[in-house]
Amino acid sequence: MKRLNYSEIMVRYGELSTKGKNRKGFIMQLAQNVRSTLQEFPMIKIKADRDRMHLLLNGADSQAVIEKLQKVFGIQNFSPSIRVPKEIPALIDAVQMMMKEIYTGVESFKITAKRSDHDFVQTSEELNLTLGNAVIDLFPDIKVQMKRPDINLRVEIRLDAAYLSYETIQGAGGLPVGTSGRGMLMLSGGIDSPVAGYFAMKRGVEIEAVHFASPPYTSEQALQKAKDLTAKLAPYVGSIQFIEVPFTEVQEEIKKVVPQGYWMTITRRMMLRLTDAICQLRNGLIILNGESLGQVASQTLQSMVAINEVTNRPVVRPVATMDKLEIIEVAQQIDTFELAIQPFEDCCTIFAPPQPKTRPKLEKVYLYEERLDIEGMMQRALANLKISTITASSLSQNTEEFEDLL
Ligand code: ATP
Ligand code: MG
Numbered sequence: 001m002k003r004l005n006y007s008e009i010m011v012r013y014g015e016l017s018t019k020g021k022n023r024k025g026f027i028m029q030l031a032q033n034v035r036s037t038l039q040e041f042p043m044i045k046i047k048a049d050r051d052r053m054h055l056l057l058n059g060a061d062s063q064a065v066i067e068k069l070q071k072v073f074g075i076q077n078f079s080p081s082i083r084v085p086k087e088i089p090a091l092i093d094a095v096q097m098m099m100k101e102i103y104t105g106v107e108s109f110k111i112t113a114k115r116s117d118h119d120f121v122q123t124s125e126e127l128n129l130t131l132g133n134a135v136i137d138l139f140p141d142i143k144v145q146m147k148r149p150d151i152n153l154r155v156e157i158r159l160d161a162a163y164l165s166y167e168t169i170q171g172a173g174g175l176p177v178g179t180s181g182r183g184m185l186m187l188s189g190g191i192d193s194p195v196a197g198y199f200a201m202k203r204g205v206e207i208e209a210v211h212f213a214s215p216p217y218t219s220e221q222a223l224q225k226a227k228d229l230t231a232k233l234a235p236y237v238g239s240i241q242f243i244e245v246p247f248t249e250v251q252e253e254i255k256k257v258v259p260q261g262y263w264m265t266i267t268r269r270m271m272l273r274l275t276d277a278i279c280q281l282r283n284g285l286i287i288l289n290g291e292s293l294g295q296v297a298s299q300t301l302q303s304m305v306a307i308n309e310v311t312n313r314p315v316v317r318p319v320a321t322m323d324k325l326e327i328i329e330v331a332q333q334i335d336t337f338e339l340a341i342q343p344f345e346d347c348c349t350i351f352a353p354p355q356p357k358t359r360p361k362l363e364k365v366y367l368y369e370e371r372l373d374i375e376g377m378m379q380r381a382l383a384n385l386k387i388s389t390i391t392a393s394s395l396s397q398n399t400e401e402f403e404d405l406l
Helices: 020-037 062-067 088-101 126-137 192-202 220-236 249-256 259-281 301-308 324-333 363-371 374-383 399-405
Strands: 007-014 044-050 052-056 075-082 110-113 151-157 161-164 171-175 182-186 206-213 241-245 286-287 388-392
Touching: 007 020, 007 062, 007 161, 020 044, 020 052, 020 062, 044 075, 052 324, 062 075, 062 171, 062 182, 075 110, 075 151, 075 241, 088 126, 088 151, 126 151, 151 324, 182 192, 182 259, 192 206, 192 220, 192 286, 192 324, 206 220, 206 259, 220 241, 220 388, 241 301, 249 374, 259 286, 259 301, 259 374
Parallel strands: 110 151, 182 206, 182 286, 206 241
Antiparallel strands: 007 052, 007 075, 044 052, 075 161, 075 171, 151 161, 241 388
């Protein structure tokens, strides 16, 4: 079936319809998110009521709008429609025109008419007949089918006009981003953390990406890769703040004074301390990361306990219990996988000890941390954060260069 150029899109809300008193806030947030996702189409008018949201396209390219709308969380599904004057001849014309566009000669069909204007000249049943007959006049061989027809052409008679639609497009589900508060996503250049960020946004969390960079040990490309991964997540929200944390001093110091077996544990504790402080500074509520149970040394339960000990703030790990293959599947869906497997070393791989402790002991951790100027290093890192705004169009164009390097 082909798609038409539509004049309106009717949006059905997702889970938010169950949120009682908060409903208004949810709908307003969703309207705001839709507005920012569609900011390149200023002509679009958004009308949100309790049950539905209507986008009046005013000439905007409906296919481009549909693609963007499919990424907005909080939308169950939506139906693009065309607006027609409320007169029988105009309706017949429009229905026939629509069927000519979409019917390929094999589908079954039905008309589903509905009226919110009860003064309209025909009842819903009469309309079903009138318009159904108009279709049969056009395609005498077409099959009418009431149960699960291939084409269900909906006709809605509203006060201002009539609206025709035939397709329902799946939305992204979830909750509108921003309705759950803000969280700091620890974003490396790997496969897992972008997926974690995607899941967090899907549950309404507004994320900011925190990335630790250790130049010159980590390259400009590794940093760009983290930004590009953020750009891949941006279409779900419009834009994401990217916070680059200078981490060289911390890593050099740890390497100098801490025995190898504890590099990883103490490095991770420093990352978490810093993310916690950034969370505080930027009014975040929680920390998110891409840890997955048992994947590597830092992700044994014992390691997690030793690392997590530096904060009381909830650390949410959206992919903690997923298998690597399941995470990869999502990464492919959201198109972060190809980027994530590009071979740029991040700060953890470069300073990775040959044998990190998988069961670190806290007494030892305390002992080694005494050798570090934790406060001072944190202050210096926090004083030199580099914050930038990433949008979908921030994506660098050098994917081919990446391939050359492989
Ligand atoms: P990922 O695929 O997300 O890199 P991973 O399986 O490679 O995860 P680790 O490298 O051990 O696992 O990192 C675990 C988590 O720690 C990451 O998912 C991320 O949340 C955080 N992390 C690691 N390195 C960095 C970094 N350089 N900047 C920010 N966060 C990081
Ligand atoms: Mg990693």
